Amino acid sequence: MSITSTTTATSNPAATRPQAPWRDWVALALLMFPVLLVAVDNTALTFALPAIARSLSASGVQLLWIIDAYPLVLAGLLVAMGSLGDRIGRRRLLFVGSAGFAAVSAATAFAPSAEWLIAGRAGLGLFGAMLMPSTLSLIRNIFPQPNRRRLAVAIWAAGFSGGAALGPIAGGWLVEHFWWGAVLLVAVPIILPLLLLGPGLIPESRDPKPGRVDAPSIILSLLVMVPVVYGIKALATHGPAPEAFASIGVGLLMGYVFIRRQRNLAEGHSTARATGHSTAPMLDVSLFGNRIFSTAIIANVLALFSFNGFILFLAQHLQLLEGQSPSASGVAMVPALIATVVAGLLVVPLVRKVRPGFVVAGGLLLSAAGYFMVAFGDHSHGPSLLLAALMVLCLGVGAAETISNDLILGAAPADKSGAAAAISETGYEVGSLLGTAILGSILTASYQGNLRLPAGVSELAPAGATSQAGETLAGAVELAGMLPAPLAESVTSAARTAFDSGVHITAAIALVLMSGACVLAAIVLRTVPKAK
Template sequence: MHSALESSPTRRAARSPWAALAVLMLPVLLVSVDNTVLSFALPAISEALAPTGQQLLWIVDVYPLVLAGLLVPMGSLSDRLGRRRLLLIGGTGFTLVSALAAFSPDPAALIAARALMAVFGAMLMPSTLSLIRNLFTDPTQRRTAIAIWAAGFSAGAALGPVVGGFLLEHFAWGSVFLLAVPVMLPLLVLGPVLIPESKDPAPGPVDPLSVLLALATMTPLVFAIKTLAATGLDALVATCLLVSVASGVAFVRRQLSRPSPMLDVTLFTRPVFTGAVLANLLSVFSLVGFLYFVSQHLQLVSGRSPMEAGLVLVPGLVVTIIAGLLAVRLVRRIAPATVITVALGLNSVAFALVALAGSSGSDLLLLSAFVLLGAGVGAAETLSNDLILSAVPAPKAGAASAISETAYETGAVLGTAVLGSLLNLAYRTHLQLPTGLTDAQNATASETLGGATAVAGELPEAVAAPLLDSARQAFDSGVLLTSGIGAVLMVIAAVIAHRTLRAAA
């Protein structure tokens, strides 16, 4: 019975695995486009909805936060119910909620819509990577397919600023969320035809308590990090950290005690697996943290339009794609540990360039730094995902994919939460407000650079000019701080990768 369950999907997949891969790229492109477009839409959202600094962070963070908590449960569920089935359910829901997000009347509604998008997004991403694991059984073909999968993130990120920039210059900010409709419709039509169904032939039961424990581990952790940068260590932050640690310990113990755990935590006893997960998480941390401040700098400090800002970043995003595909060839002659270590080192150099340049840094320097960062992220992401997937048998691909995606989204949320919160803290600390502002204007300008820019538009030139100068200098002081921290973290990541991944073939 076991062989019968697995043989049919294998035979069908062998006929057109690359066509199936092309369809699987659609949700990957959508998620990456959505993340990049949102970064470039932040100034427009700030002006239209007037969110506070915390609300602005939550608009960005709530999606990866909820997603990170649900990826492991959804990956496990896809192994049980069918990966293609969950992919199509997620695609349908994601498209509908994205359309609703486009017409959010206030920050709270947009945050709620983004949270609901994450529920359906959690069904998409583990399914795509686990289906690839089952479509391609040959290691070289699988590694190439994963490189294309990782390049899909970069291609979407490259497409997002350009398409998003065009939309933001001609339409309201909500138009960036409507991109989901034309991207996802082909998946919903062609997916049932081209993608073979696959699932674990001997799945364990769904464990609701483990789902709750996973959420209770991730949500308070990220909230604590965000709040710590804004208010310092207080009773709320301490409580959230305690809840997160207690829930995490309970989750691990429950997985170890169950005959069919939702997540095989013993995988983390393997140095290569753990090192690959950390490399995945920290490389995404660097990418998202960099994009958070560079997209705002290019528009609100350099004065570029959203389209122009997007075009500045395209070379780096193209390099990300090339680096991912090149890494497949490099590991035929060079150990994966060496490639990943060098890649993370490039990330560190990129942040160091920004930090060392100081306030004199130009857009050309930011472009150069992002090219280096793209090369590092492209190679590290491709190889770390391959190492994670190759560590488990094909029937458990959904759970392994979920771990990989959880690392990706955790890195994304921490990149924004840690570096974004520190940037906002530095901004508020160094901002000097001119006299003559109302209390409401003071509050808005003190929250974010976008808020200060919006307030300046309401003021006479004599007051607006010093406000903008101070706001931009305060923002760049935060960029210098976060770049220095990013450089140090990437050095640490490179050391960890070198020590843990040496056993990888």
């Protein structure tokens, strides 16, 4: 198993221009800043949701969109931005995205309303999409030797995993000591080292003969994801409705149109490529015909799906039901952060002794075991069980996503490795998006359907407080703080019962999905040979 080169030798100046080894690793360290930034931003705001709900009076649907707007736009534009980087230069695109991300973060940190915050998160998704394809492509050009490149890619994956786990820790600490906007404002100092030192230490690379950018493909990719995710959220929150099914249908139809367009563009591009003026497909859909490639994509998506879905309800449980401060609940996740990074690095030498497919299946099995602990355990007597389940899940995520990412890249032909890298990164974001959208929507719907507030609350509560309690756990906790002690305890108990019921249902669904993915990986990927 080896990782193929992203570009040909003519587009890889780093492979022909000598560079001191220490400069390679310093360049890798600088590239980790945007990787960490994108990963942290995926999860950091989760721990700020209670504060955002109180400050902006956000509804349950708005809270989900505050989280989902960022990965939705990010995932929809990753492949397009990877193609743009081939044309204008991957390092140049990286710097444009970094500067834009920092500027939008600073503006969004002071959002006066939930709608403003959602729009800002969408803007962050736009610039974030410029960062991820550039980092992996540049890493492959900086490390042309297979063994060093494999380690560098493993560090990249571990950085993404670690950043996703670090997000709640940083978010919790910042919310407690400052205000929720500090979670966004912190992007500015994180990105400064890259902008200051990157031009002198990171070599540029680009495709010497790229085709023209296809704007309709970019629009179609967004028209695929937005309606489907909206429909899923509507079904989970409001139940079966014509609007939800129509939205999903529109997204699937756009997906069919998108695939047909990519195939037609690929045929035309192959015949006119010599001129350098053909329109290139945004996504090479023929890659999905490879069973190993497709299965590794599924494993990658579900690994992030399981992690982000778990973090969503764990953050609310620790802060709102256990009464922990944001920073304390973040620190409680430090062992999981360490487990994710360590597991991602340790499986690199492990695949020399164990077939990669079994390593991926084992990681997914650990993720399923974590959800099993939640689905069938009693977590009403403290956070210990949930934190133990998170540890087990993170060990699995760290192992599965690192090796599945390597399988995605290794299964693609050398001339299609750039497309494989963009698809791999899209899998990260799609998994994060679906984990929050699907599991979060199911949890919200279950909470709203099972909450039974005690009699007499509406007479004593301020106007609107009861309806807020019926929509979100944060609203119920805030309502309890406005009531006399006996009634407040009843409200808190009712909210805990409704929320825990939703967690059990959500975990059971995730358990079935992860178990199925484990079996699929073990069967399809069993033929992949050990790494040399």
